[in-house]
Amino acid sequence: MHVRFARKYPAVLALVAALCAITIGPVHAQSAEETRTIEHGKDIFKIKATCQFCHKWDASGDQGYGGNALSLRQTKLTPAQVAETVKCGRPGTGMPFHDQFAYTDKRCYGVTRTDLGNDVPPEPNAFLNSDEIDAVVKYVFAKVVGRGPSTYEECVEFWGADTRECEPMKQ
Amino acid sequence: MMYVTDGWGSVYAIDVSAGTKGAIKWKFDPGIDRAWAGDVACCGVNNRGVALWKDKVISIALDGRMFAINKATGEKVWERKIADPTLGETITMAPLVVRDLAIVGPAGGEFGIRGFIDATDLNTGQQAWRTYTIPGAGEPGNDTWKDGADHWKHGGAPVWETATYDPETDTIYQGIGNAGADWDPQYRPGDNKWAASVLALNPANGAIKWGFQYTPNDPFDFDEISEHPVIDAKVNGKDRKLVVHAARNGFFYALDRTNGAFVGGKQYVDKLNWTTGLDPETGLPANYDPKAGVQVYTPGTHGMRGEPLANICPSHFGAKNWEPTAYNPTLNTLYIPSVEGCDGLETVAQKDFADQGGTVKPRERFSGGSFKMTGRLYGSLKAIDPTTGDIKAAVRLDFPNYAGALATAGNLVFLGQADGTFTAYDAKTLQQAWSFSVGTGINAPAVSYSVNGKQYIAVLAGSRQSPFVMQNDPSLKYSSTTSMLFVFGL
Numbered sequence: 001m002h003v004r005f006a007r008k009y010p011a012v013l014a015l016v017a018a019l020c021a022i023t024i025g026p027v028h029a030q031s032a033e034e035t036r037t038i039e040h041g042k043d044i045f046k047i048k049a050t051c052q053f054c055h056k057w058d059a060s061g062d063q064g065y066g067g068n069a070l071s072l073r074q075t076k077l078t079p080a081q082v083a084e085t086v087k088c089g090r091p092g093t094g095m096p097f098h099d100q101f102a103y104t105d106k107r108c109y110g111v112t113r114t115d116l117g118n119d120v121p122p123e124p125n126a127f128l129n130s131d132e133i134d135a136v137v138k139y140v141f142a143k144v145v146g147r148g149p150s151t152y153e154e155c156v157e158f159w160g161a162d163t164r165e166c167e168p169m170k171q
Numbered sequence: 172m173m174y175v176t177d178g179w180g181s182v183y184a185i186d187v188s189a190g191t192k193g194a195i196k197w198k199f200d201p202g203i204d205r206a207w208a209g210d211v212a213c214c215g216v217n218n219r220g221v222a223l224w225k226d227k228v229i230s231i232a233l234d235g236r237m238f239a240i241n242k243a244t245g246e247k248v249w250e251r252k253i254a255d256p257t258l259g260e261t262i263t264m265a266p267l268v269v270r271d272l273a274i275v276g277p278a279g280g281e282f283g284i285r286g287f288i289d290a291t292d293l294n295t296g297q298q299a300w301r302t303y304t305i306p307g308a309g310e311p312g313n314d315t316w317k318d319g320a321d322h323w324k325h326g327g328a329p330v331w332e333t334a335t336y337d338p339e340t341d342t343i344y345q346g347i348g349n350a351g352a353d354w355d356p357q358y359r360p361g362d363n364k365w366a367a368s369v370l371a372l373n374p375a376n377g378a379i380k381w382g383f384q385y386t387p388n389d390p391f392d393f394d395e396i397s398e399h400p401v402i403d404a405k406v407n408g409k410d411r412k413l414v415v416h417a418a419r420n421g422f423f424y425a426l427d428r429t430n431g432a433f434v435g436g437k438q439y440v441d442k443l444n445w446t447t448g449l450d451p452e453t454g455l456p457a458n459y460d461p462k463a464g465v466q467v468y469t470p471g472t473h474g475m476r477g478e479p480l481a482n483i484c485p486s487h488f489g490a491k492n493w494e495p496t497a498y499n500p501t502l503n504t505l506y507i508p509s510v511e512g513c514d515g516l517e518t519v520a521q522k523d524f525a526d527q528g529g530t531v532k533p534r535e536r537f538s539g540g541s542f543k544m545t546g547r548l549y550g551s552l553k554a555i556d557p558t559t560g561d562i563k564a565a566v567r568l569d570f571p572n573y574a575g576a577l578a579t580a581g582n583l584v585f586l587g588q589a590d591g592t593f594t595a596y597d598a599k600t601l602q603q604a605w606s607f608s609v610g611t612g613i614n615a616p617a618v619s620y621s622v623n624g625k626q627y628i629a630v631l632a633g634s635r636q637s638p639f640v641m642q643n644d645p646s647l648k649y650s651s652t653t654s655m656l657f658v659f660g661l
Contacts, residue, residue: 053638057210063519064281064353064538065213065639094543096642122544123645125638165206168257168534 034138041139044132046158049098050125051136057158058150059140067094072144082145083137084108086128089121096124098133172196173620174223174242175631177654178216179203180232184245185656187629188622193656197245201232208234211259211534213281215637219332219493220265222273224293229273231262237273237291249296253277253289259534260284265333269343269374272299276330280348280394283325283524283537288334288345288370290377302377304328304347304365312382317361317464325524325537326359327351328366332396332493335414340429342371342380344401344414348394352521355390355539357476360464362387367395369416371431381431386420387459388466390473391445391516392487392542393419398495401428404503404558406435415557417496417507419489422449423560437560439553440490441511445472445483474518474540486514487542494575495616497584498557499598505557506584506598510571512548517541548643552576552586554601564601570644573636575616577628581661587613587630589640589647593657609657611650612636629658 030038045051051059054066061071075082088108089097097103103113103120113120128136143154155166173185173193180201185193209216212233221230227248228240235254240247253275254260259282266273272290280286286304291297305326306312316323327350334345350366352358368384386393395418402413406425414428421440426433433454445468446456458468467475474481488510497506521539523529531537550568555561574587582598591613594606614634620627633653641647 050638062536063541064536065637066536066541067543067639068517068519068541094541094642118545122642123648125641125648159206163204163206165204165210168532 030142037135038139038142040132041135041137042143042158044128044136045139048126048132049128049136054094058154059144060150069095072140073147073150075145079137079141082140083133086133086136091116091121092119094122096122098124098126098128100127172242173629173656174221174228175656176218176220176230178218178233179205180218180230182221182228182230182240182245184228184242187620187627187658190622190625190627190660193658199228199230199238199240199245199247201230201234201236201238203232203234208232208256208261211256211279211282212261212263213278213536214639215635217263219263222266222268224268224271224273227293229266229268229293231264231266231275233261233263235260235262235277237262237266237275239293239296251291251296251298253291254279257533258282258284259537263331267334267336267343268293269336272374274334274343274345274374276304276345278329278331278348280327280329280351280392281353281536281538282534283327283351283531284329285324285326286328286330286348288330288372288377290374300377302372302379304330304370306364312364315362315364316359318359320523320527322359322527324527325351326363326366327353328363329394330396331394332398335399335401336374337401337414337428340412341374342428343374344399344428345370345372346394346396346399346416348396349392350389352537352539353392354474354516354518354541355476355521356388356465356473358521358539360388363389367393367420369395369399369414369426371414371428383424383426383431383433383454385416385418385422385424386456388464390466390468391420391483393489394492395419397491397493400496400498400505400557402498402500402557406558411558413557415505417491417505417509419485419491420445421485421490423507423555423557424454425557425560426454435558435560439507439555439560439562440485440509441551442484442513443490444513445469474516476518476520479518479540481516481518482513482545483516484513486510486512486548487516488514488548488571492573494573497576497578497616499578499582499584501580502582502598503556503558504554504563504598506576506578507551507553507555508572508574508576508586509551509553510548510573511551512546512571514548515543515545517543542639544639544643550588552584552596552601554584554598564599566596566601566603571640573640574613577617577619579619579628585617585628585630587615587617587632589613589634589636589644591632591650593617593630607659609655611653611655612647626661627658628661629656631656
């Protein structure tokens with residue numbers, strides 16, 4: 001299905017490839033407001049949009065009943081590209097769009113629902129507004145992207161300490 | 172008194188004697204570690220109910236425990252750990268009580284478990300017996316796993332819906348789930364017994380009397396866990412003792428319940444593309460090749476390594492998933508609530524488990540690929556003759572059905588839907604007789620009971636649909652969830 005997507009939308013993939021070359025900005029101290037935004041983003045990732053159902057709690061990607069979901073830990077996408085993917089989904093795959101009005105006009109990849117036919121991404125569990133998309137992207141880049149394999153400490157941070165969920169990672 | 176559960180395994184005792192409202196007398200909360208158990212539930216947080224035994228309620232929780240609860244007070248008498256989320260096992264089914272035993276099994280077909288059927292002695296709270304649904308080394312059927320690398324040890328064949336007990340033959344009929352890894356049949360050449368099958372067992376010791384496999388080397392995820400009604404009926408003029416099954420693979424089957432012999436079968440789902448029919452002698456798929464290790468059903472309906480994309484009808488959710496059929500013995504009619512339509516599959520070569528030299532750890536998904544919605548699914552309610560499979564009447568539903576049917580002696584059939592519509596149909600014509608919207612999703616079959624001679628119909632509502640169900644029916648995301656019992660007087 002990826003081949004078909006590339007054939008039909010070469011411009012989109014070219015753009016993705018070009019943007020992949022841009023590196024992420026320098027790390028800086030987190031303000032209280034940024035911390036709150038990241039917490040909000042975690043809630044969206046975990047509960048409202050249920051991103052973790054398919055991508056797993058550590059965003060390392062998975063298969064099965066969540067579809068073949070990609071790893072965000074290893075992604076080369078920029079924050080803007082991840083935001084676009086959350087907003088518009090990925091045509092031809094199971095990644096849903098979260099902008100309620102995606103594909104009603106040409107805001108996503110320059111195409112409409114009619115243009116995409118059967119390749120329209122699925123609808124999400126919950127639509128997200130632009131602030132929510134911003135928060136979930138900030139969460140993903142603060143806690144997940146480029147981090148390598150997840151750790152016990154990250155697991156406890158995600159699930160809390162009052163569960164056995166992280167025990168298998170305790171070595 | 173009525174005993175109901177919620178998804179996390181809390182049991183509620185509801186006094187329904189007033190006839191005008193339900194009064195909750197007690198609640199038992201098993202105190203589940205929700206993240207720990209919920210993270211290995213493939214398809215949502217489910218609990219399919221309790222059993223009653225003497226003065227106790229017998230319940231289960233997602234984290235693999237069984238409980239005996241004092242039915243007057245709600246106090247726990249004992250608990251027993253049966254399934255282990257450490258291994259990806261959970262329990263979602265209502266126990267089957269036969270004499271002094273409670274019989275359950277684990278879900279986990281997407282997590283590389285090895286399924287089993289387990290009996291607990293209710294007098295002691297200890298295990299009475301356990302029979303694995305995948306035969307061990309040296310046992311009959313183990314040679315249907317031909318990979319040579321012991322993949323049967325992680326071969327799935329889970330159990331997640333209550334078996335049927337037939338007192339006449341003293342037999343339990345347990346439907347068995349999919350082989351793992353779900354969508355990579357080349358990972359597990361061979362028929363993969365007893366995945367996608369029914370097993371007839373002796374309840375005294377768990378010994379297998381016979382088995383019948385619906386989809387050998389299942390490449391679709393066609394669990395056949397759902398109910399197996401027992402029916403006595405005339406077939407071609409002869410009295411037959413039947414066990415019947417509306418299978419996830421799209422066919423209705425009638426078997427001789429004394430020996431597992433195939434009596435008849437017929438397609439009941441609207442669209443079926445993976446085979447051309449059933450062999451009239453064996454009941455096996457017409458394009459089944461007994462010499463092949465990896466079955467090639469109709470090309471393009473299941474993924475293979477190198478040609479991973481496929482389109483399967485009925486969808487991999489099955490023509491009928493867990494939602495139970497209902498039987499009206501007076502009319503000799505079986506009512507099948509179904510899931511109609513197709514979806515896409517994609518095979519990804521499965522990696523080995525860590526204990527077999529690979530990288531997959533327990534609790535990680537083990538499905539050999541995934542699926543993709545390719546169009547909207549819908550549902551049906553079909554009235555069939557269980558001796559022939561002939562469809563007598565059918566009604567199309569807006570939503571694929573995940574609730575199940577109830578047939579009453581007054582010749583009505585009750586069915587709930589994912590949008591909260593609860594409808595009574597005429598049992599002969601399936602014309603709508605009555606309908607009511609409860610305003611929140613129904614994922615459970617109704618029950619009928621009476622108090623002081625007055626009959627009531629009760630149904631649980633409030634379900635949240637799984638993300639993959641909502642992908643197919645996006646309007647459902649606007650419905651609110653709750654845990655609500657609705658009761659209607661006739």
